[in-house]
Amino acid sequence: MTNTIDLAVIPGDGIGPEVIAEAVKVLKKATQDEDVQLVLNEYRLGAEHWLATGETLSDETLAELRKHDAILFGAVGAAPGDTRIPSGLIEREMLLKLRFAMDHFVNLRPSKTYPGVPSPLADPGTIDFIVVREGTEGPYVGNGGALRVGTPHEIATEVSINTAHGVERVVRDAFRRAADRPRKKVTLVHKHNVLVNAGHLWRRTVEAVAAEFPQVSHDYLHIDAATIFMTTDPARFDVIVTDNLFGDILTDLAGAVSGGIGLAASGNLNMDRTSPSMFEPVHGSAPDIAGQQKADPTAAILSAALLLEHVGLDAAARRVEAAVEADIAARPQLSGPRTTAQVGDAIAAGVS
Amino acid sequence: MTNTIDLAVIPGDGIGPEVIAEAVKVLKKATQDEDVQLVLNEYRLGAEHWLATGETLSDETLAELRKHDAILFGAVGAAPGDTRIPSGLIEREMLLKLRFAMDHFVNLRPSKTYPGVPSPLADPGTIDFIVVREGTEGPYVGNGGALRVGTPHEIATEVSINTAHGVERVVRDAFRRAADRPRKKVTLVHKHNVLVNAGHLWRRTVEAVAAEFPQVSHDYLHIDAATIFMTTDPARFDVIVTDNLFGDILTDLAGAVSGGIGLAASGNLNMDRTSPSMFEPVHGSAPDIAGQQKADPTAAILSAALLLEHVGLDAAARRVEAAVEADIAARPQLSGPRTTAQVGDAIAAGVS
Numbered sequence A, B: 001m002t003n004t005i006d007l008a009v010i011p012g013d014g015i016g017p018e019v020i021a022e023a024v025k026v027l028k029k030a031t032q033d034e035d036v037q038l039v040l041n042e043y044r045l046g047a048e049h050w051l052a053t054g055e056t057l058s059d060e061t062l063a064e065l066r067k068h069d070a071i072l073f074g075a076v077g078a079a080p081g082d083t084r085i086p087s088g089l090i091e092r093e094m095l096l097k098l099r100f101a102m103d104h105f106v107n108l109r110p111s112k113t114y115p116g117v118p119s120p121l122a123d124p125g126t127i128d129f130i131v132v133r134e135g136t137e138g139p140y141v142g143n144g145g146a147l148r149v150g151t152p153h154e155i156a157t158e159v160s161i162n163t164a165h166g167v168e169r170v171v172r173d174a175f176r177r178a179a180d181r182p183r184k185k186v187t188l189v190h191k192h193n194v195l196v197n198a199g200h201l202w203r204r205t206v207e208a209v210a211a212e213f214p215q216v217s218h219d220y221l222h223i224d225a226a227t228i229f230m231t232t233d234p235a236r237f238d239v240i241v242t243d244n245l246f247g248d249i250l251t252d253l254a255g256a257v258s259g260g261i262g263l264a265a266s267g268n269l270n271m272d273r274t275s276p277s278m279f280e281p282v283h284g285s286a287p288d289i290a291g292q293q294k295a296d297p298t299a300a301i302l303s304a305a306l307l308l309e310h311v312g313l314d315a316a317a318r319r320v321e322a323a324v325e326a327d328i329a330a331r332p333q334l335s336g337p338r339t340t341a342q343v344g345d346a347i348a349a350g351v352s
């Protein structure tokens, strides 16, 4: 019997299509000797699609997307100066809408140093941690409002919503992952001395869940202090669990210190498997270099490895990761820059 | 005629009293040849004071504090494991209460590289920027709440409040400061693609105020991208203007990359001068090294220089800064660590 893995592919805007083409190339190579058949369904969504059709993400498209086993996502977003697209529209009505509608409550973002990859840090040490970022609540819920807009009496609010349900499931996921890792340590990052209500819910939840995992240790850092340690001692981290906004900030910083956002992969995971999970590079659509074959597809390819793992193809995932590691290790010896496709070709060729 | 400068001094907890003693030493030296008389009034406030008396910050103390020309503040906060003090109580009911009650709408935090001070960055470049952090609204307003606490149905909220009044005055302050600096550039940091209501108020305000300052250029970064640039190219920044929470995060990171939080000074400024401004090192009370004369008083001393500037003693402020620079430049030649008092003595001696 051959299993079918039915993927939705959303290349998106800017460099999205270029990096996703390479991720697909590698996915095909990695699964060709497995007893699986890869079915790919491309969806055109993003800023360009909105300009052409007016659709951000319709209920029909959302329903279609739900039928797949997983989603591979490139990047979305208009060029900064493009005034035809209301700022943030595509991000909110498409990307965040997907994360919320699919209940992607674990936004998993691993960081690790690869030998030979330069870090802006003088001495990054051996970085190998994961950030488990909450993906369905916090300040991302869009529950703010505004009054007397455009007048001297304008008031604009943003509401962060945090629920026991939402916090507990992501904290438990972080502890589960920590239990499977050698160092078995969870660090909660928040700002409970100021954001008291949300902060105390997070802290109490961590204490309660920690009691179920006696083998896992845990500590706490305020978000401001966490950014300091991210530059002075990032090797100290094992599993970080944090809210949607702090996770957004911390994972860009983590990507930077561990060798650049060109290597940062992510999975938007529905761990209850009630909807497809979605895999995307942390980087954006980089309109300034789009269409020039200059983008590094490694983050997209590593996101595809997370996808393979999520659909149960652990061995294939490990082979992709090994091919990426081998390619990165060989980079210092290259005579010059490679095109996006050449990087994809090299990594695909390395998938044994 | 001799002017009197009437200061309230709040040494606080942990290393607060040690670093403030040195800041006072330097203040005295810097003003001794000026035509001013320095009057110092010490207030005991903080975690230890709360344990002894139950007072965080009474209306009476607040009324007393209002009578002074400025406040010099050390640090507050209990030792992490100290369960006698509800977490965040002193921070909120004392430190933040002061910032809000005194309407400290500009939280000014300069960052600069001093030759010889090691940075965790391999190549920090020449850092010389200021962060103008909003100090009286945003997610710091304490307007959240919680429902069904401790049950599986708990909901905890945090509300960020942003007003045209609050945003405009701090944005205008940032542009004024930029206009006085060689590079004349303002960078707004926010997350307007997600926090739409607050973000758009900030953006529109920046555009409106920018029109009054044609000589000042401005750009925009999302907070996540800003943390990347803080590690890859911090020299690009001139004046950053941002909200209370993003400013909290970004200034700790800025302190780290520019040589450590031991050098990071801050002023909580009421630029309308309707209440005294307050000057404090960005670092905390560091209970682990308290009372051991190990703390670096430089951040407190640089905060005192900001104080001198704010009360109009610009020349004295410049002399303190020059003495700090000379002391820092001489540090690599030192034979061993100095006590907190020895650093203060050296800087005071260097104030010409």
Ligand SMILES: CC(C)[C@H](C(=O)O)[C@@H](O)C(=O)O
Binding pocket: A091, A092, A095, A096, A248, A282, B193, B194, B224
């Ligand atoms: C594009 C934006 C909405 C998104 C986020 O804030 O989550 C991005 O920064 C990310 O980290 O995936």
Ligand SMILES: CC(C)[C@H](C(=O)O)[C@@H](O)C(=O)O
Binding pocket: A193, A194, A224, B091, B092, B095, B096, B248, B282
């Ligand atoms: C102690 C805390 C309340 C404070 C803040 O969050 O503003 C501190 O981190 C700071 O930056 O001054």
